[in-house]
Amino acid sequence: MITRDRWAELYRLEFPRVYRALLAVLRDRDRALDALHDAFAAGLRRPPAEDADLAGWLFVVAVRSARRGFRPPSLRLERLARSRGTDEIEALLDRLEVGRLLAGLTERQRAMVVAQFYLGLDHREIAKHFGVKSGTVSATLAQAKARMRAEVRNAS
Amino acid sequence: MLPELGIERAFQRDLDLLPLPPEEAWVPAARHGYRLAVAAAVAGVTAVLIVLILSSITGDRTGVGSPELRVTPPPRPTCVDGGRICIAPVPIMHRHPELGYNLWLPGDWREASASSGPSGDLLDRRVFTPRTADEETIATAANGTPAWDLIVEVWRRGERSALEWARAGGCGGSEPSLAATCHLETQTLRGAPTVVTTVSFLDRRETKTYYIDRGERLLILRYVVDQAIGRPAHVTEETFDQIVRMIGLV
Numbered sequence: 313m314i315t316r317d318r319w320a321e322l323y324r325l326e327f328p329r330v331y332r333a334l335l336a337v338l339r340d341r342d343r344a345l346d347a348l349h350d351a352f353a354a355g356l357r358r359p360p361a362e363d364a365d366l367a368g369w370l371f372v373v374a375v376r377s378a379r380r381g382f383r384p385p386s387l388r389l390e391r392l393a394r395s396r397g398t399d400e401i402e403a404l405l406d407r408l409e410v411g412r413l414l415a416g417l418t419e420r421q422r423a424m425v426v427a428q429f430y431l432g433l434d435h436r437e438i439a440k441h442f443g444v445k446s447g448t449v450s451a452t453l454a455q456a457k458a459r460m461r462a463e464v465r466n467a468s
Numbered sequence: 469m470l471p472e473l474g475i476e477r478a479f480q481r482d483l484d485l486l487p488l489p490p491e492e493a494w495v496p497a498a499r500h501g502y503r504l505a506v507a508a509a510v511a512g513v514t515a516v517l518i519v520l521i522l523s524s525i526t527g528d529r530t531g532v533g534s535p536e537l538r539v540t541p542p543p544r545p546t547c548v549d550g551g552r553i554c555i556a557p558v559p560i561m562h563r564h565p566e567l568g569y570n571l572w573l574p575g576d577w578r579e580a581s582a583s584s585g586p587s588g589d590l591l592d593r594r595v596f597t598p599r600t601a602d603e604e605t606i607a608t609a610a611n612g613t614p615a616w617d618l619i620v621e622v623w624r625r626g627e628r629s630a631l632e633w634a635r636a637g638g639c640g641g642s643e644p645s646l647a648a649t650c651h652l653e654t655q656t657l658r659g660a661p662t663v664v665t666t667v668s669f670l671d672r673r674e675t676k677t678y679y680i681d682r683g684e685r686l687l688i689l690r691y692v693v694d695q696a697i698g699r700p701a702h703v704t705e706e707t708f709d710q711i712v713r714m715i716g717l718v
Binding site for chain 1 (some may be wrong): 561
């Protein structure tokens, strides 16, 4: 079992990589930060059994949290005030080759593609973290890659 | 077919360009998100219920000798399963890299007004408290040291070793007439040689002090347990022990 102080250390260590992965998937700075904070809190309540592949654990818990997440109407003003930063992230992603490729995918496809190509998880690890069969991962990634290939062809 | 090695490199190259938020936003301390607020509220209600239940079972020992210090339990970490599972609020990191340390404190702790700046060889002195500003004034122990607060001092070490500092200031030091017992031990804290003194006084006070050798500096962490001063709800010696063990030395 990971202790609380060890958890905090690992979290800070992995934050940059996981946060950027979430930005690529969610394309929203606030959602990414909120989701990662939720993952941090989840780890405080019930830390993963071991600290191997913590980035993958944080990433998937955050992605799930982002899917569940919502903002109540009372926070709309805050969201509007912060939306400029999110627009900047979207604009930056649109300027990046990888950002443009990911834009054509569904959020679920993006999550698995980023998990594989940016966080370095293999199919088995992705399946384990996302709670799906390895075949589902393979199929999702195959569809995503086909779409990205089409995007590359269109661009060229 | 896309060359996968090329894809990985492209992902690394592009996504590493995405900007990070300010480091103080990495840990959810300053966030006021809806669900965190709900979690904190739930934790607060749970904490109050637990306190009420425990009080009804064991009698209220949190305000012994100090009936005016009955505080409303704030939303502290509520732990179950022997402390293995805790819920919000999450700890807040108090960063003082210029002084050589970072502290993880419970989310509702704050820096008290008793903190002070440099004075001679004392480079910095900070007091961290679980109390509100109004409660600060009635929480001072007989010797003027705030009880149930954490005091962190940074000293210019000079020629004296941590052990000599401990002997001078912790054991056999300031109040020998009231000191009943004095225990001194050496240990390693986060890789740093540390001397720990525990001085128990006849008037039910106990002072625990950590002298951490940081080269030219000496970091001193101290807290006073005073049974004559009402203990803030949910703060125990274990709380201080955890804070000390989680200190970051930079």
